[in-house]
Amino acid sequence: MGKELGWEVASPVDVAFSPLDQIELDGVTDPEAAGRAANRTELWQREKSHLAVEKTSWLHLHQFSTARGWENMFLVNGAGSVEWRLGWAAEIPRGYFLLVLPLEGVADLEVPVGILSSTVLTRASQEHGVSIAVRPTAPVNVRRGQPIARVVLLHADSLQARGVNDDLAEATAVSD
Secondary structure (H helix, E strand, C coil), X not given: CHHHCCEEEECCCCEEECCCCEEEEECCCCHHHHHHHCCCXXXXXXXXXXXXXXXXXXXXXXXXXECCEEEECEEEEECCEEEEECCCCCCCCCCEEEEXXXXXXXXXXXXXXXXXXXXXXXXHHHHCCCEEEEEECCCEEECCCCEEEEEEEEEHHHHCHHHHHHHHHHHHHHHC
C-alpha cells in the first residue's frame, strides 16, 4: 500500500541524460578563469557558489517561457544533480508537505528524497513551478509520460511521529 500512496510524477519531455561531472568553485574571485583551468566550459551560479561543468547539450535542450523570458528546464545543483523544473504547480494547505520519493525500477536516474513545504510550493508556483532533483548515474533515456518519482502529501504531525517514538523507546529502556 505504501508504494501506491500519493501521485506519480511523469516526465514532461523526452530527454537523454548523461552523468554530470561538476566542480564547485566556492569563494573564487574569478570563477570563469577557475572553470577554464579545470577544463570546464560552462559555469552555473547557484546561491553563493559557482558550479563548473563540461558542455552538456541536454542541460539546454528544454526551456519554458516565464515573465522574465525563456529559462532552462534543468539547472545544475551540485553533487552531479540537477534541479528539474517540471512545468506544473501544486497548492497545498499550510502545515502540509510534499514528500518526493524515488521510484523503484528507474535505473540510472537517482531521485533524492526531498520534502517541499507549502511555503516553498507557493513561491515556486509563482516563479517556475515544482522542481525535483535528479542525478543521472549513467546515460539514460527518459520518455515523455514516463514515471520518474512519486510525491506524497504529508501533514506536519506525521513528520514529528519519529520524535514521539524515540521518546517512547527511551522511556521504555529507562524503565527496564
